[in-house]
Amino acid sequence: MRSGGGCGEVSNRVLAFLTRRVALMIPILLLVSIIAFSLIHLIPGDPALVILGPEAPRETVEALRKQLGLDRPLVVQYAAWLGSALQGDLGRSLVDRQPVRKLIGQRLPATLELAALTFLLAITIAVPIGIYTSVRRGGVADWIGSVAALAGQSIPHFWLGIMLIMLFSLQWKLLPASGYVPIWVNWKANLLSLILPAFATGAREAAVTTRYLRASLLEVLKQDYVRTAKAKGLAEWVVILRHAVRNALIPVITASGLQIAALLGGLVITETIFTIPGFGRLIVDAIFQRDIPVVQGAVLFAAFMVMTVNLVIDIIYSAVDPRIKLSGGRG
């Protein structure tokens, strides 16, 4: 009975926490919608004329003005756009007349898969290096690890991507230089097509995470409870893995949340280098075609993704650190 009541209390707390966090997301998303909506009005001059070009016939320009709702007052335009967006209708592409929602849906799986693989790769590289360099602080390994992390943070990922193509695709012919095979078509080809892009983007993420983890672990290793655990005769690796790393991970998780937006932005260029038909490529193509409804929809959706991932990270954060009650998140 008691345990059942406890579980119920916990789930109520989780529900209350989620409700509060989602409620906080709403005004921010509204502001993002204003930013996305305003984009079209930042175009100097008549947006319809700029989009179609100065040679476009007057009727076509008028038709586009009407389609974009530019002939109506600004507030009415925004209200109509927001009303549609709330129902999942982000408008239609000016180029192929497809609904923006459908275009995003088509491109999202490749980006999500690449983002997940990038994140996994970054963690796989960062955690052992971060732990080892902090435990061997001041040694040669620490110096090499720290310099490598700083180099990883400084290398432009699009250059790293090109260098990886030259080495692994053109010289050694081990991995494809471009293209994407969906996982449901051929999982092996899918994985091979994503290794280089994930590594190109993940190197920076790995470097940033390594630096955070090292700094955080150095702080934790000074704590009394770590010294006590060592004094009790526990093996060094047990102290580090069981006691120190868990606590050191808390700021690292926070940092990972902040990196999600940077990662998504980075994927825009990675998808262009490796010609992956993902969400980032959709934005780049839309920008060159001045397909403003797609750009607006993509900006809104990208912000929604970032905020959702941050919400998930808040929940993980609360699970990793039992001292944090599900009350205010990270603040």
Next chain:
Amino acid sequence: MAQERLVAGGSHPAEPPPVSQARILWRRFRRNKMAIIGGAIVLFMVLVAILAPVIAPYDPVTQNYPMALKPASAAHWFGTDDLGRDLLSRIIYGARNSLSAGVVSVGIALVLGVPIGMISGYYRGFWDEVIIMRITDAFQAIPFLILALAMAAVLGPGLSKAMLAIGIGFTPAFIRMARAQVLAQRDLDYVQAAKGMGASDARIIFLHVLPNIAGPIVVQASLATASAIIAEAGLSYLGLGIQPPAPAWGSALRFAQGFLTRAPWMAYYPGAAIFITVLSINLLGDGLRDMLDPRMKQ
């Protein structure tokens, strides 16, 4: 006066001369060898950018088709591109565009972000917590590069527009940073004393508080400059930054991608230039941070 000095000197014969704050900071900075190396490379890059017309061996935009796609030689140290242009000269001139893009973008973010953040943190209340901070949240929810791309899409391509887009993209980070610093300072004794003496709010914010929070802002600005250089190179790589035939490191990589098997050197040098510049700025930024806040040194 001479009498006074003699008496003072005689009463404390072993007391060392007072050491200025600047000297203490310089001593701290000097101990960080990597920061010294980073600073030296940054200085070298700045000199290269300034002296480009003097030191570049060729005109960066003049095409020379018979010399197209030639590897490194005594005449062309970094080889030539597909239009026969000297790559070394294009990289030297490219330093001007890349460095100015980094400095100007961060300058825009500083000019917009620091005053807004400081005023917001000083006054707090509805405008700070409900308006400024939520707008900042909204801007930070949009991935920076996607925001910069979207702005570049509406403003059109070009270096000045790319710098504006990057500068606006960085502004929320500076607002947050300046606000947090002011919140930590606003209740300190020196602020209260200035208020008690009847100093105006503007005087307190910009003459008293600003010098006390300048250190973290300088560190953030230096690290943001490195990110701005990468961002500008990224926009140029996508074709939204500096437009050809003007030399730029990012667009050089875009054109190099079409010649990876025939002329790989076209990709080596522009990328290496971005990497070395950004790495040296990061080293310098880390050194400045350790110098201004030794507790952060880990």
